[in-house]
Amino acid sequence: MIDKPHRSKALLVAGCFFMEMLDGTIVTTAAPRMARSLHVSSAAIGLVITSFLLTFAALIPLSGWLTRRWGTRPVFLTAIAVFTAASLGCALSTTLPVLIAMRVLQGFGGAMMVPVGRLIVLAGAEKSDLMRLMAYIVWPGLMAPVVAPLAGGLITTYASWPWMFGINIPLGVVAFTVAWRLVETTPTQHPPRLDRLGVVLTCAGLGGLTYAAHLFSDAHISWGTATATAVVSAALLAAATRHLLRTEAPLVNLRVLRIATLRASVSGGSLFWIVVGAGPFLMPLLFQNVFAWSAVKSGAVVLFIFVGNIGIKPATTPLLNRFGFRPVLVVSTLVMAVAMAAVGLLTAGTPIVLTCALVLVTGIARSVALTAFSTVAFSDVAPQEMPDANAISATAFQMSAGLAIAVSTIALRAGGPLGHLLPGTPSARTAYTVAFLILALFSLSVTITALRMHRDAGARVRSVRAAVARP
Template identity: 90%
Template sequence: MIDKSHRSKALLVAGCFFMEMLDGTIVTTAAPQMARSLHVSSAAIGLIITSFLLTFAALIPLSGWLTRRWGTRPVFLAAIAVFTLASLGCALSTTLPVLVAMRVVQGFGGAMMVPVGRLIVLAGAEKSDLMRLMAYVVWPGLMAPVVAPLAGGLITTYASWPWMFGINIPLGVVAFAVAWRVVEATPTERPPRLDRLGVVLTCAGLGGLTYAGHLFSEQNISWAAAITTALVSLALLTAAVRHLLRAEAPLVNLRVLRIPTLRASVSGGSLFWIVVGAGPFLMPLLFQNVFGWSSVKSGAVVLFIFVGNIGIKPATTPLLNRFGFRPVLIAATLAMAAAMATAGLLTAATPIILTCAVVLISGIARSVAMTAFSTVSFSDVAPEQMPDANSIAATAFQMSAGLAIAVSTIALRAGGPLGHLLPGTPDARTAYTVAFLILTLFSLCVTGTALRMHPDAGARVRRIRTAAPAAPANEAS
């Protein structure tokens, strides 16, 4: 059984994760209202989203070094305080430059808050408790992208856009108070000097790649700028990898990726995070732009993703304990592939119950797979390797979540020319069919990663019921 202290920490980090993920996606709904209020174009509002995601993704690798230097408790408390105060600054902003600056500060707090919080949950936890603890942490983050459009719509309809940031203030105060009470101080160490070259290369590469994703997702895309930014960012990340593998005291020790379960989780889980973020983005667009549904009807159907997430949660740990990580991941990723392929075939004439069933299955698959990936990633990681493994996993997953919208947008645009390769006459639905088929291929690639996992992967964190040993033959007689 998980002790009360670890459960409280897991729920605390889950709440922070939800608040952080919600804050990264809720702004989209309020873009028109914010543009009018700040006297700028709607396109400029994209900076509010990008500045947060860029800072967040770029600074996550620093979390491991900071916790070694200052300890998890002070860094976590400071991160919650910075995020909450920056949320207040966002709510009080009256000009775009001030709001973007506050979002950068908010991204800095977020980059430390959840990665360090997850490290607190992992520290001292028994391997056999890891699965249930990670289940607590993961599902609020999966829920936020589904709830964000509805929450943003309600806030902008019945209040005003500053309240999207204002709701973080009481949540942050409560989180700080709980963290002050349940998070214990840990011994600090004297880490090597900060790897400044590693910081520059890694942060610039991750930030640039996030910005490239923003450029690719713009309505009037500048292909030259987007492609150039992406190529430069990839070059910086390549240089960063070479440096981190050669440095005596790197910012992040990439050698931990030699652990097969961590490597499989980072590669497969990152690709799956793109599908997880792209599905809730494409489905409302399909329902409203092609089917002609109202935003309320569309939002209600998409909420079945949330129903699937919550409904399967009590069964996730028993499934993993009973069947193991490899079979469950194969089944979950295949189910997601089937759901994405079926979503591309939906029409306005499809019975609503069937549409809801497809959305529900996608919610179940995403919850099971991400809980499995998040748990198995740390199953074979030694305590001294945990800060590096946590930084790598957090960075990879956050980058994928941030790039999901860009991938969705590119897939939709590819649906125009590629749609002519499909049977029948192309129409408004064809682009979405192609986009969902691309997500299907992504899911199948993740299935391939799961198939390559060892059958006993994650055995250390499973609680396997074994039958009582039979009595020796001479005793049985």
């Protein structure tokens, strides 16, 4: 059984995770109203989203070094305080430049808040408790992208857009107060001097890749600029990888990826995060633009993803304990692939009960698979390697979540020309059919990654009952 302090810490980090993920996705719905209020174009509001995601992704690798240097408690408390203060700054902003500056500050706080919080939970946990603790932490991140469109719509309809950031203030104050009481002071280390070249190469590469994703998802895309940004960013990340593997004291020790379970989680989990983020983005577009549903009806159906997430949670740990990580990941990612393909075949005439059931299945599959990936990542990681493993895992997953919208947009655009290859006469629905089929292929590739895992992967964190133990 998990002791109360560890469970409380996990729930605290879960709350921070929800606050952070909600903040990264809620702005999309309010973009038109924000643009009118700030007297700028709707396209310019895209920078409000991108500046947060760019700063967030670029600075996560710094979390490991900062916690070694200053300790987890001061860094975590500072991160919550910065994120909350920046949220207040966002709510009070009256011009676009000020709002973007506050979003950058929010990204800085967010980049330290959840990765360091997760490290606090993992560092003091027994391997046998890891599965349940990660289940607590993961579900808010799954819920936020689903709730954000509806929450953003309600806030902008019945209040005003600053309240999207204002709701973070009481949440942040509560989180800071709880963290002050719960999180103990840990001994600080004397890490080597900060790897400045690693910081420059890694942060520039990750930030550039995030900005390239923004360019690819823009309504008026400049293919040359977007492609050049992506190529330069990839080159910077390649140079960063070469540097981190060769330097004596790297910013992040990539050698921890020799651990097979961590490597499988980073590679497979990253691809699956793209599917997880893309589904809730494409479904409302299909329901509203093609089926001509109202925003309320569309939002209500998409909420069945959340119902699936929460409904399966009590069974996730028993499933992993009973069957193991490899079989559960194979089945859940395969189910997700089939469900994504099936969503692409829905029509306006499909019975609403069947549509809701299918959306519910996607919620179940995403919840089980991401909990499994997030847990198995640290099953074989030694305590001294945890800061590096945590930074790598958090960076990979955050980048994938940020790339999900860009992948969705590109898949939808590709659906036009590729739709002519499908049987029948192309229609407005065809592009969405192709986009969901592409997501299904992403999920199938994750299934292949799961199949390649060792059958005993994650055995150290499982608690198999004697009745089902192997003779």
